[in-house]
Amino acid sequence: MITLRVNDSKVVALLGELASRAKTPRPVMSEIGDIVISSIEKNIQVGGRYSTPDSWKGGSRKWKGLSSATIKQRTKKGYWPGKILQQTGQLAGSLSKRVTNNSVIVGTNKVYGAVHQFGIGRRSSLRSRRVMPAIPARPWIVVQDEDLTEMGHAITAYLMKGVK
DSSP: OOOOOOOOHHHHHHHHHHHHHHHOOHHHHHHHHHHHHHHHHHHHHHTOOBSOTTOSBBOSBOOOOOOHHHHHHHHHHTOOSOOTTOSSSHHHHTOEEEEOSSOEEEEOSOHHHHHHHHOBOOEEOTTTOOEEOOBOOOOOSOBOHHHHHHHHHHHHHHHHTTOO
16 A cells, blocks of 8 residues: 655645535535525526426426416406416515525425415315315425536535635
């Protein structure tokens, strides 16, 4: 076995900096959160980019169109023509991130965000006691392959910052 020891002060200092950055990746976690939020906003803007309704992974599938009853209701309220999940802009505007040293959580505080993400079967209205139509799943909190690549670049750039 051949062993090579590099005892260069610059290399040792850079390795120390790399170790320090790896212990406190909060800045890059925040950047990853921004990448995810930007991607989700694009998902909403283009009417869906998902693979399957139960996956976090994006794809090329578009959301199912609005029902005629929903279009009629939106027209009556002045929100039609319009885009799916963009009646008032509150859903996209509610996106937030929570960052720690080893994680980032992206989500919404809007209850109806989960309804749209996962869908809901036929339900009955408590007020009118009538059966309401189902709401199809429209996965909007998904991440695209290009986002994963961008995250990898962000991590690499963070770890290599200042290395020459």
